[in-house]
Amino acid sequence: MKWSIWVEPNKIIEEEFPDGWTHAEVFEAASNRYANKVTTVNPAPIGASNTHSSSSNHNNSGGSEMSLGGIFALILLVGGAWLLINYWQIVLTIGIIGLVIWIIKVIKDD
Numbered sequence: 001m002k003w004s005i006w007v008e009p010n011k012i013i014e015e016e017f018p019d020g021w022t023h024a025e026v027f028e029a030a031s032n033r034y035a036n037k038v039t040t041v042n043p044a045p046i047g048a049s050n051t052h053s054s055s056s057n058h059n060n061s062g063g064s065e066m067s068l069g070g071i072f073a074l075i076l077l078v079g080g081a082w083l084l085i086n087y088w089q090i091v092l093t094i095g096i097i098g099l100v101i102w103i104i105k106v107i108k109d110d
Helices: 023-033 066-087 087-107
Strands: 004-006 011-016 038-043
Touching: 004 023, 023 038, 066 087
Parallel strands: none
Antiparallel strands: 004 011, 004 038
């Protein structure tokens, strides 16, 4: 699995570590390799370039591929926008009622 390693001063290195390694294990290994100048490590983003190998095009035809989570998020966004546009009066009424209840609760707590 690829990990992004932030090394002082402001340098990001992407390296491959064995699958299943935890954040702490990768941090320790990177700290040992880069003389304890590592500030943080995170899993590298999908499709990140490998600094040690130039052949990182794994069957990419140049088009972007949307994941199932991205499609679901898009459907939720469009559906939510449609509901807000068509039922804005109900959303506004519920929001005003919630605001009034919150104000009453704040006044009672004082």
